[in-house]
Amino acid sequence: MATPAADTASDPYDIAEALADAVDPCLTDAIRNDVWGMLHAGEAHIALSDLVRAIASTNYPVPTDILAALRRYVDDDLATSTPDQWGHDVAVGMHRLLPTIHDSGHTAGTIGTYGDAHMPWIIISDAGLTDDSPRDQKVAAIKAWLANNKPGWALRFSATWDGFGDLIGAQKP
Incomplete structure (x- = not known):
């Protein structure tokens, strides 16, 4: 993390x-x-x-x-x-x-805690895969990334459109 x-x-x-x-x-x-x-x-x-x-x-x-x-x-x-x-x-x-803008009175503690990928494609590409790679390989790459990184808002948002929202816990925007 x-x-x-x-x-x-x-x-x-x-x-x-x-x-x-x-x-x-x-x-x-x-x-x-x-x-x-x-x-x-x-x-x-x-x-x-x-x-x-x-x-x-x-x-x-x-x-x-x-x-x-x-x-x-x-x-x-x-x-x-x-x-x-x-x-x-x-x-x-x-x-x-x-x-x-109103202060909620609580601390989120989330600034800088997310992994650096904001799109599943970045994770897939960093794993040496392409768009043509089998889905199971892409899923494995994303799961490996998630084992060491916290998905940020942008990644969760885009994962839904890329068909990987279920892996990241994204909800359909």
Whole structure:
């Protein structure tokens, strides 16, 4: 099982993954798709913005540690970017909405604890398999990965579409 590294609480992907996991009940299918797409594209900043807007509009409470990490990330982003840089306006938008987000009063402890695969394909490929490999080999590769890693929100979400949701405990989005 992966353990959180000291610097993961400032990594936007790790924050977005933990945040999406914590607030999934308040997300619409459209937001889930957008967040997963942005995480898959390496745009965690945009995924965070989508999540912040969804949370602010539903008043869904966020675990204390995740909310604190999100606030630090947005504050640091604002402090190091300038208005002419891409993404600055996204940080400003999140900064304006953060005061409306409620603290749940409990700690999730999930930032940085998930394995690094966000799609079953990554696990299958890392095992040296291809799309044409037999399903039982793919299943074995995923089970081996799961023996040492905790599946994050993005992996659980995409596993359903790839036909491996039953292995990961995913629910149909």
